[in-house]
Every structure is written in C-alpha cells, then in structure tokens.
Amino acid sequence: MEDATMKRTSLIAIIAALVLLNFGCKEDPPVGAKNYGTINATRYVAIGDALTAGFQSGYLVKALQLYSFPNLIAQQLCTECVQPLITGDGSGVRITLLSLNPLATRKDTVRNYPENLNYAKPYNNLGVPVCTIGGVLDTSDFASRSNPFFQLVLRNPAFGKSVLDQALALNPTLITFWTGINDALIWAMYGGVQIAGINPFKEPTGELMFRAYFKAAMDKIKAGAPNAQVLVGNIPTIQDLPYFTTLSYKHILHPSDNIYFVHSNGSVVQASANDKILLSAMDLLKVDFGTAQKPLPSIFVLDSDELVILGNAITAYNNAISAEVSSHGYVLVDFKALFDGIKNSNGYSVCGEKFTMSYISGGLFSLDGMNPSCKGHAIIAGEFIRMMNNTFHANVPYPNPAFMPGVAAP
Amino acid sequence: MLLFLINCVAFAGGFQLNEHGARATAQGGAFAARANDPSAIFFNPAGMSFMRGTHLMIGTTLIAPSYTFYGPSNLNSSQEWDMKSNLFTPINAYITNTWTDGALKGLAVGLGFTTPYGLGTEWDDDWVGRAVTREITLETYYLMPTVSYAINDFVSVGLGANIVWSNVDLRKAVTSFDPVMNLELSGSSKATFSWNAGVMIKPLDDVSIGFSYRAQTKIDYTGTADFHPPESLKNLFPGGDVKTSITPPATWFAGIAWKPIENLEVEFDYQGIQWSSYDKLTIDFVTDATTNPGVKQTDQTQEKGYKNTYMLRFGAEYRLPIMGLKLRAGYVFDKNPVPDKALEPMLPDADRHGVSIGAGINILPNITLDVSYFHLFFNDRNTSSTSYEGGVYLDGMYRGTANLYSLNISYQL
Numbered sequence: 001m002e003d004a005t006m007k008r009t010s011l012i013a014i015i016a017a018l019v020l021l022n023f024g025c026k027e028d029p030p031v032g033a034k035n036y037g038t039i040n041a042t043r044y045v046a047i048g049d050a051l052t053a054g055f056q057s058g059y060l061v062k063a064l065q066l067y068s069f070p071n072l073i074a075q076q077l078c079t080e081c082v083q084p085l086i087t088g089d090g091s092g093v094r095i096t097l098l099s100l101n102p103l104a105t106r107k108d109t110v111r112n113y114p115e116n117l118n119y120a121k122p123y124n125n126l127g128v129p130v131c132t133i134g135g136v137l138d139t140s141d142f143a144s145r146s147n148p149f150f151q152l153v154l155r156n157p158a159f160g161k162s163v164l165d166q167a168l169a170l171n172p173t174l175i176t177f178w179t180g181i182n183d184a185l186i187w188a189m190y191g192g193v194q195i196a197g198i199n200p201f202k203e204p205t206g207e208l209m210f211r212a213y214f215k216a217a218m219d220k221i222k223a224g225a226p227n228a229q230v231l232v233g234n235i236p237t238i239q240d241l242p243y244f245t246t247l248s249y250k251h252i253l254h255p256s257d258n259i260y261f262v263h264s265n266g267s268v269v270q271a272s273a274n275d276k277i278l279l280s281a282m283d284l285l286k287v288d289f290g291t292a293q294k295p296l297p298s299i300f301v302l303d304s305d306e307l308v309i310l311g312n313a314i315t316a317y318n319n320a321i322s323a324e325v326s327s328h329g330y331v332l333v334d335f336k337a338l339f340d341g342i343k344n345s346n347g348y349s350v351c352g353e354k355f356t357m358s359y360i361s362g363g364l365f366s367l368d369g370m371n372p373s374c375k376g377h378a379i380i381a382g383e384f385i386r387m388m389n390n391t392f393h394a395n396v397p398y399p400n401p402a403f404m405p406g407v408a409a410p
Numbered sequence: 411m412l413l414f415l416i417n418c419v420a421f422a423g424g425f426q427l428n429e430h431g432a433r434a435t436a437q438g439g440a441f442a443a444r445a446n447d448p449s450a451i452f453f454n455p456a457g458m459s460f461m462r463g464t465h466l467m468i469g470t471t472l473i474a475p476s477y478t479f480y481g482p483s484n485l486n487s488s489q490e491w492d493m494k495s496n497l498f499t500p501i502n503a504y505i506t507n508t509w510t511d512g513a514l515k516g517l518a519v520g521l522g523f524t525t526p527y528g529l530g531t532e533w534d535d536d537w538v539g540r541a542v543t544r545e546i547t548l549e550t551y552y553l554m555p556t557v558s559y560a561i562n563d564f565v566s567v568g569l570g571a572n573i574v575w576s577n578v579d580l581r582k583a584v585t586s587f588d589p590v591m592n593l594e595l596s597g598s599s600k601a602t603f604s605w606n607a608g609v610m611i612k613p614l615d616d617v618s619i620g621f622s623y624r625a626q627t628k629i630d631y632t633g634t635a636d637f638h639p640p641e642s643l644k645n646l647f648p649g650g651d652v653k654t655s656i657t658p659p660a661t662w663f664a665g666i667a668w669k670p671i672e673n674l675e676v677e678f679d680y681q682g683i684q685w686s687s688y689d690k691l692t693i694d695f696v697t698d699a700t701t702n703p704g705v706k707q708t709d710q711t712q713e714k715g716y717k718n719t720y721m722l723r724f725g726a727e728y729r730l731p732i733m734g735l736k737l738r739a740g741y742v743f744d745k746n747p748v749p750d751k752a753l754e755p756m757l758p759d760a761d762r763h764g765v766s767i768g769a770g771i772n773i774l775p776n777i778t779l780d781v782s783y784f785h786l787f788f789n790d791r792n793t794s795s796t797s798y799e800g801g802v803y804l805d806g807m808y809r810g811t812a813n814l815y816s817l818n819i820s821y822q823l
C-alpha cells in the first residue's frame with residue numbers, strides 16, 4: 001500500500017474511533033462526591049427528649065433506637081453515636097397494633113435496661129424521654145427524679161449531674177439540641193388536666209420561664225464547648241400530630257352524633273370541629289363514653305380554648321428559640337416549617353413513597369401518634385444534615401426514609 | 411405458546427422495538443424505501459410487490475441492555491444502582507408470495523408476526539426505587555395479514571391488518587408496613603385490531619422512495635393484583651381485579667434509497683412516532699377505597715406526557731461479487747419522547763446513537779443467512795424534575811448502553 005493511502009486510511013480510522021467514543025454524551029452525576037466541608041463530627045452529642053432518644057410507640061427498645069435521628073446522622077457522618085440501647089422488650093408503655101380495621105392496639109408496661117449500662121463515658125445520645133427544657137439543666141439527684149428515664153440515660157453522677165453536664169463532659173464538636181416540645185406537649189396530651197404523678201403541668205411552661213431556661217442552656221453550651229457546631233430544632237405544631245387529629249368529634253359508635261365531653265370550664269358540652277378528641281379516648285369511646293349520659297372526661301379532649309393556649313405557647317417558644325439560636329450564633333433547624341409543609345402540601349414523598357401526617361397510614365409517626373417512626377426519624381435526620389450542608393459547605397447525603405422499616409404489621 | 415418464546419424490551423425510544431429483521435437492522439433500520447425482504451410486512455408492505463416468488467423468513471434479536479441509576483439526588487446522593495442484566499429475544503417470522511406474471515401479476519400477499527412494542531426492565535428487589543418499580547414486562551404480539559399491489563413497475567401500495575395481543579406484568583414494593591409487601595399486577599388483552607399501510611415509488615432506475623404508516627392501537631388490559639399482604643392486612647389490601655389501558659403510538663417511515671454505483675445501495679429514513687398517545691398510565695382497582703371504605707388500595711395514575719418524536723436512519727448495503735455476500739452498515743439517531751418530569755426507572759429513556767454492521771450470505775442457493783450487530787450509545791440523562799404530586803420523586807442520572815444481535819434465515823421458493 002502506498003504511504004499516502006496508508007496515512008489517509010489511518011486518519012479515517014482515528015476520526016471514526018473518536019466519533020464513536022463521543023456517541024452517548026457522558027455527564028457527571030447530579031450530586032458531587034460526599035464531603036464533610038467544615039463539619040467537625042469528631043465527637044457528636046445529641047441533647048433532647050423522646051424524639052432524640054428514638055422513643056417510639058410508647059417505649060424505648062434497641063431495635064427502634066438504632067433508627068433514632070442522632071444515630072442516622074452519625075451514620076451519614078461516619079462518627080460514633082453510643083446510645084443507651086435497651087435490651088429485650090424495651091422500657092416504657094409499649095403499644096402494639098392488634099388490628100387496623102377496626103383500629104385496635106394493646107399497651108404493655110415493659111421495664112428493661114441498657115445493654116451497655118456500664119459504658120465508661122456519657123452516651124453520645126443523651127435524649128431523655130419526657131424531658132423538658134428545664135430538665136436538661138436539672139442538677140438534682142437524678143436517681144430520685146420522678147422520670148425514670150433520667151437514671152436510665154445518665155446512670156452515673158460522676159459523668160455529670162445534668163444532661164448538659166454529661167454532654168459537655170464529652171467535649172463535643174457537634175451538637176444537636178432539640179427539646180422544649182414537652183413543655184407544652186405533656187400538658188396537651190392529658191387534655192390540659194394536671195394529674196399528680198402523671199402530668200405535672202397546670203399549664204404549658206410560661207413564656208418567660210421557657211426563654212430563661214433556653215438561654216441558660218445555650219449559655220452553658222457556649223461556655224462549655226465554645227467551638228462546638230450546634231444545631232437547634234424548634235417546636236412543630238403539636239396539634240397537627242396524629243394523637244390530636246386521628247379521632248373525629250363525631251362518635252365512633254354513633255357517627256351522626258357529636259361527642260359529649262367535660263369542657264375545661266367544667267360544663268358538659270358537645271364537641272365541634274374546633275375541639276380535638278385525643279387518641280387516648282379511643283378505648284372509652286368503644287365502650288360508649290362520649291354520650292350525654294357518660295361524657296368523656298376532660299383529660300381526653302383538648303378543647304378549643306386549650307388549643308388557643310397551646311398555639312400561643314408554641315409561638316412563644318419558637319420566638320424564644322429563634323432569638324437565642326441567633327444570638328448564640330447557632331444553626332436553627334425549622335421543624336415547624338418542615339411539618340407544617342408536610343401538612344399543607346398533603347405529604348412528603350421520596351423514591352416513590354408518600355408520607356403524610358395521618359396516624360399509621362401516613363408512615364411518619366409511631367403508634368403513640370406523637371413520636372416519629374423510623375421513616376420519620378430519617379426525614380428529621382435529613383433536615384439536620386441539609387442544614388449542616390448549607391452552613392458548613394458540606395455535601396452529605398440524607399438517610400433514605402424509604403429504606404427504614406415501616407410500622408410493624410399486626 | 412408465545413409466552414415462553416417472546417420477551418420484549420424497549421429498544422427504540424419509549425417502548426418501541428424496531429428490530430424486525432437482521433437485514434434492516436444491519437442498515438440502521440433504513441429500509442422503508444426498499445423493503446426488499448419479507449420484513450416489508452413491518453417496514454413497508456408495498457415492498458412485497460417488488461419481490462419475486464415465495465419467501466419464508468424467521469429470526470430473532472438478542473437484546474442485552476445495561477442501565478445504571480445514580481442517585482437519588484433528592485436525597486443528595488449519587489449512589490450507583492445497576493439494573494439487572496436480562497437478555498431479551500423477540501422473534502419475527504414472515505411468509506410472502508408475489509405473483510410476477512399472469513392475471514395476478516403485481517399482487518402479493520403475506521403473513522407476518524413480530525413485536526413492534528415491548529418493554530422489560532428489572533431492578534434488584536431492594537434497590538432505591540423499589541416503591542416505583544421492581545420489574546415490568548410489556549409484550550405485544552402483532553399478527554399481520556398483508557396484501558400489496560404494484561400498479562405498474564414504478565408504484566406499489568400495501569395494506570396490512572394488525573391483530574394485536576398484549577400482556578403486561580408489573581411488580582413493585584409497597585412499603586407502608588413492615589414487612590414490605592410485593593405488589594404484583596398482571597394483565598392481558600383480548601385480540602385488538604389495528605392496521606398499517608405503505609406506498610413505494612421507483613421514479614428512476616436507481617432511486618426508490620417509500621412511505622409507510624402504522625396506526626395507534628388502544629389496548630385494554632384486564633388482570634389481577636396481588637399485594638402478598640401478611641394475614642392481618644388482607645382486608646386492607648385485598649388486590650383482586652384490575653384494569654388498565656396502554657396506547658402504543660402511531661408511527662410512520664419516509665425513506666429514500668439510491669444506488670450511486672453498481673452493487674451499492676444507500677438509504678435515509680425519517681421515522682416519526684406519535685408518542686403523545688401515551689399521556690398517562692392508570693391502574694384501576696375494581697375494589698378500592700371509594701367502593702369499599704377501609705380498603706387502602708387506591709387507583710394509581712402516573713402522568714406520562716410523552717412527546718411526539720423522531721428517529722433518523724442511515725443505511726448502506728454493498729454486494730460483493732462472491733457467493734452473493736452483502737456487507738451492511740448503518741447509523742440511527744433516536745430522539746427520546748420522555749419529558750424530564752416523567753423519567754422513571756421503568757423506562758429510563760434517553761437520546762441514543764446507534765451503530766450497526768452486518769452481513770448476508772447465500773449459504774445454499776435458496777437459503778440466505780443474515781446477521782447483524784447493533785450497538786446503542788445512550789446519552790446520560792439527568793432529571794431533577796420528578797418531585798411533584800403524581801411524580802415518582804426519584805431524581806438522578808441514568809446511564810445506559812445496549813448490544814443487539816440479530817439473526818434471520820430466509821428460504822426462497
């Protein structure tokens with residue numbers, strides 16, 4: 001073959017090869033490689049209440065605590081999150097689903113202890129169920145507090161006398177702080193009725209006291225861990241939780257009749273759409289309470305007057321939280337906006353799954369109707385991570401709610 | 411009988427299949443202006459009248475696709491998820507007879523069987539999009555009794571009746587409860603009727619022009635759904651009878667072929683596909699929450715909103731003066747019909763470039779063997795638009811490629 005022909009043939013072959021290689025445009029995946037930006041997750045501590053603890057369906061148990069949002073965050077950040085993992089049947093008042101249609105549940109008191117009770121440091125997850133904003137500051141002897149979860153989580157006064165003391169003893173670099181909901185929720189879940197040993201609240205924690213406690217907690221963190229990155233969650237709209245929305249003001253047994261109940265002002269009245277019949281009333285309604293002869297006791301209803309009090313408390317708390325977070329240079333995670341958004345847009349969807357605020361079928365909440373399910377925890381963890389990404393120039397994936405277990409079928 | 415023979419996969423944009431003969435496939439499917447083998451019944455029935463005698467042709471295409479999903483970006487992730495590698499083997503078979511003299515001169519009749527629409531994708535049961543899809547198989551079988559008539563030596567027209575059967579099977583996870591349920595839907599159609607037609611014109615000795623059209627076909631399916639629920643959820647998810655319908659689009663070819671030199675034929679075809687027929691996919695549960703309060707299964711509608719689209723096809727065939735050996739090559743550009751917001755893993759479509767080569771040889775005086783290899787390069791496809799009410803909420807990037815191997819044997823009486 002002549003030299004010139006050979007050259008021409010080679011040239012054509014090279015051009016053809018280049019054309020072929022360029023067929024099928026290659027692009028980069030839409031999300032860049034995972035990176036932690038300036039997040040310092042060396043020592044992560046989660047401070048909070050039942051939400052932080054991974055308390056679901058009325059109790060704490062290892063199988064569900066593994067899906068607590070602090071543990072999910074720690075997994076995404078590849079850091080340690082030691083939790084008080086409760087063995088066996090768990091600890092609390094466990095709610096089990098017996099039947100969906102008709103809806104029936106069972107409650108069992110269970111009392112077990114962490115498998116790692118002798119862990120030699122404070123736990124990274126210091127979420128204490130039923131803890132209020134004042135509770136994280138409380139330095140009294142926790143073994144003698146009425147809430148047994150303090151003893152279960154804090155264990156040894158040598159680690160620190162309060163939740164915050166133990167948190168700071170770990171010299172944390174990253175903190176999630178999400179508490180304060182119980183300052184209004186406990187009052188509301190008992191229909192605004194104070195009951196010795198069960199509901200100590202005559203009314204929600206007052207605005208000034210809440211703000212003072214919140215400021216004290218923030219100040220204490222600022223002083224004890226001045227360089228820590230701190231993310232603070234605010235209070236979702238409590239009356240939108242399934243515990244408050246599942247039962248109608250119409251009677252289960254007589255769907256055309258409005259439920260009779262004892263109003264907070266003492267009179268027996270008929271419920272309207274403006275009153276919330278609490279999920280705790282279900283068993284009584286089934287045995288025909290809620291009639292004029294057997295009105296529902298006040299602890300099973302959050303009436304319209306009480307709803308106003310609740311709404312005002314949440315607004316005041318969130319104002320206080322925003323102000324303190326801002327003045328301490330911390331990062332606000334707006335869970336009120338997140339859950340209001342889910343309610344108003346009729347759901348939150350990802351990977352072909354749709355979640356709503358509905359009890360059980362909505363997928364976001366556990367059987368107690370207040371605490372998130374595993375899927376709910378994934379969404380909460382994702383919201384914390386989204387704010388970390390925004391604030392600390394990081395690129396960390398969110399945990400996938402679609403991969404978390406749903407509510408156990410009966 | 412057909413069920414175990416045929417599996418189909420979407421190998422043109424949407425859920426079209428255009429591989430219906432190795433000779434055409436080797437030339438990028440640019441065949442409507444010549445249609446000079448029995449696959450004319452699919453590409454352009456008018457071509458039958460310019461053939462001679464009786465022809466039998468049977469063949470298959472082995473389709474080996476591969477897809478990867480990177481995401482979901484709505485969870486700020488680019489994790490890699492590979493589609494399961496499956497091999498699909500749609501069959502084609504044709505018989506034609508053309509009268510070349512006597513009273514019936516110019517008349518041709520034929521019977522063809524092929525699968526112009528199909529879809530098959532399967533992902534791992536635990537993949538990230540399991541609540542969108544685990545597996546779908548859509549199969550269509552077209553039986554096409556066809557006639558054509560050459561008005562003179564230059565113009566021929568053809569018309570085919572299409573008798574269509576189809577079945578669809580779909581599997582996905584329902585994740586509301588633990589354990590996750592596996593929803594299986596399967597449906598099939600009764601015989602449905604459609605038609606196709608074509609015209610071929612040879613204005614010059616070395617030029618041929620073809621036009622063909624296949625009508626859209628609304629296929630109604632009836633079948634059953636089974637959620638495989640745990641005992642305690644059976645009254646919430648009873649499954650039972652389901653109905654759906656799918657309308658494969660109308661499609662048309664316009665082609666021009668030319669013999670620039672002795673023994674060489676080249677052809678260019680434009681194919682239009684009226685994908686706007688696929689606007690939504692509704693699965694209608696006969697027993698649902700509106701008829702039976704307390705039941706959790708509800709009708710499901712996915713907006714598809716496919717756009718009308720096109721394919722460009724270039725092909726060439728060169729006849730070597732030995733043993734009737736023919737060498738072929740082709741190129742296809744396939745513009746996908748799927749809008750970003752409807753992009754989902756049942757059919758992760760993208761614009762494609764296809765390159766084909768092939769050969770035909772007379773292994774015996776009356777028997778021809780045709781083979782082709784066709785490679786499809788998919789453009790990477792990103793979507794960030796699936797998060798809306800009715801969407802799949804699965805954003806990310808799809809990357810795909812496919813190899814197609816075709817083989818046909820023809821017998822000429």
